[in-house]
Amino acid sequence: MTKTDPLFRSPALNRHWPHRGGSFDALLQARPEELPFAPPAPGEVIARVEAVSICSSDIKIIRMGRDHPLFAGAAGPVDTVLGHEVCLRVEAVGAGQADRFRKGQRLALQPAMLVEGRRSIIGMDLPGGFAQMLRLGPEALADYVMEAPETVSAATVALLEPYGCVERAWSANVRRALKPGGRALVVSAPGADFDLSALPSWVTITAVGPRPGFLRGLKVTEAASLEGLAGPFDDILALGDLPAADLAQLCALLAVDGLLLQGRDGPSPGPVAIDPARVHYDRLAFLGTRQRDLATALAPEAQRFDTRPGGVALIHGAGGAMGRIHVHRLLQLADGPRTVIASSRKGPRLAAIEADFGPIARANGRKLVVADAENLATLVAEHAPGGLDDAVVVAPNPAAVAMAAGWLAPDGLLALFAGFPYGRLLDLDLAAVALSGKRLTGSTGCSLQDMEGVLARVVAGSLDLSANIAAVAGIDQLPRALKAVADGAVSGKIIIYPQRPDLPLAPVEDWGAADEAGLTG
Known part of the structure; x- marks a missing residue:
């Protein structure tokens, strides 16, 4: 990246990967683009992207294009920059934001904004973090950023959003009372x-x-x-x-x-x-x-959202990065389940779950049971003979939802964490909500408060996000990294460092702040 001076008075070149609705194969043949990046308007801040994490939603958007549920109702062709799990460093501040922001300030971002009652997502509706620089407007700056400490890695800051999404799945994520004026x-x-x-x-x-x-x-x-x-x-x-x-x-x-x-x-x-x-x-x-x-x-x-203390919980589709975060959370939760069953279709991912989270389970007096598709029903019957207390379905698979619902206890909780296309109907026993206290919830995204709660646990030393960092790469390796996530070739998150375009895609273990020297700026 080049820029004419540190005050950003002249346009800079921003290396980025646009997404215009093409196929995965087309992306693998594409090249990043460099375009001038103008200074901030009075109400804006320009930030350097220190790190960005690949989300399974990025894969889904590439595969589904305009058919993705979050594009529903939008007009015009797909033309954006993906990437919403970011760690940012302020580069330039518009005159109207000078009382709150300063050059060099480190920020975390909650990208799923609501603007005048409408969803506006950075990394989807607005350009995101698969770029060297990101422009933040007044809406984002008002309610969707928080200062991030220098004591944690940029990768950790980028992971606050996906961990916050998992926190949101286990919290009061829907309306709980009748609506006045409705x-x-x-x-x-x-x-x-x-x-x-x-x-x-x-x-x-x-x-x-x-x-x-x-x-x-x-x-x-x-x-x-x-x-x-x-x-x-x-x-x-x-x-x-x-x-x-x-x-x-x-x-x-x-x-x-x-x-x-x-x-x-x-x-x-x-x-x-x-x-x-x-x-x-x-x-x-x-x-x-x-x-x-x-x-x-x-x-x-009557409105339980979090896991039942001392119960048995299933994470159905635990091999991917978000499923692993669910497993990680439940094993470190003070009043968590006594047994966590983690399922995956891929053998290597099961081995990785056991290797990465088995020690955490044992240290906290919990039981971690990893299960492939063939043995899952048997293991559920063995460890939850009265039915599962909680089941989270991470894979967008109707059969997976149906199986998990069938294994629930009469008052169990079923959380739909995976995003399906609109209009694909599933058969569920909805009357059981009234008859036996069964719970049905779903969530997407998180709040800034969810991310703050995750950060507090990280700073306190009770949560180490590095257990979920599987590989790193520079921005020029983004197509290969996306394909690795799509193919299930990695168990955990891939962190992209846009300021080091030439960084090879490589697996890592115990990745921390010291390993990022020279990568973030």
């Missing part, structure tokens, strides 16, 4: 008898079926059936023994951040067709109760 749909089966003493001030209420008593005196729009209803609805109350087809329709009518509250006491109607992409990307909440008072489903004790 649109409500109340659907009742004949004979349903449920009460809700405290109603939010819904702006509209639509009712299908017998009207429950708690709607008496309120302005309600009656509908003869679910057919033709104009959603989406923020809150949907499903009361009584509604059939599976009705529950499936109700799921489809939920708004982003919507909540489906079931009250039922009869038998399960069987599998319900649910779009797992909506659970993962749209933050849908599923609550339920058998008791007459629907408020019991809204109580904090």
